[in-house]
Amino acid sequence: MARQHWLDPLARKLLQATGDLPPDPVKAKQTAKQKAKQKLSAPPTPAATWSLDVNRATPEQWQQLPGCSEAMVDVLMRLQRGGVQFTQLDDLVLLLNLPNDLVERWTPHLVFRWHGDAPVLPEQPPLDLNAAAPTLLEQTLNWPKPRLQRLIQERRLKPFEHLADLQERVCLPPDAVEQLIGRVSFGARPSGPSLPPRG
Incomplete structure (x- = not known):
């Protein structure tokens, strides 16, 4: 079971990278925030x-x-x-x-x-x-x-x-x-x- 839990996030990332799955909504928000922060501090x-x-x-x-x-x-x-x-x-x-x-x-x-x-x-x-x-x-x-x-x-x-x-x-x-x-x-x-x- 532990092996399956370890593989699931990895498989999810792979599917998100290929475009078969949408990105996690929380991560998308964080990325947008990070971009905005970088823009302000530039x-x-x-x-x-x-x-x-x-x-x-x-x-x-x-x-x-x-x-x-x-x-x-x-x-x-x-x-x-x-x-x-x-x-x-x-x-x-x-x-x-x-x-x-x-x-x-x-x-x-x-x-x-x-x-x-x-x-x-x-x-x-x-x-x-x-x-x-x-x-x-x-x-x-x-x-x-x-x-x-x-x-x-x-x-x-x-x-x-x-x-x-x-x-x-x-x-x-x-x-x-x-x-x-x-x-x-x-x-x-x-x-x-x-x-x-x-x-």
Whole structure:
């Protein structure tokens, strides 16, 4: 009798597999539940998340990012209009002084796509453009003398706030600004928000 009990479930499974018997109703329910559970726990596909091309994004796209202020968008748009491009996340984080929580929330959406020939990233320590001595500026930046003199004159009038401010006041070409991303800082400036909105 025990042998017959052992064979019955096996025979039943075989007949269900060949389609001669319908599946057990309890098992069918469990399978449907398991499938639904797997569907819910499945990670989102890349199509489910949106992305933003850092070097071509519109103000509206930037504003979709949590915590992206109008002042940040203003600086990014000014640099974009000036032809400046970003090659990596660190440069953007440094420019906007982003806190870690925003970096984590922005990262999945940011795409750093270079438009044109990619530049060679220099490895140099940050240089404070508002406080560095003229001789140090000359040695580090390797700029033409008229451009260097203009930088020194402009910073005497008012400290630079960020790269966009520097580009506009010193009339820098895009490639010169790109070489400064991640290499310079603007430490000696008035207290207050680092990226004040323009009036």
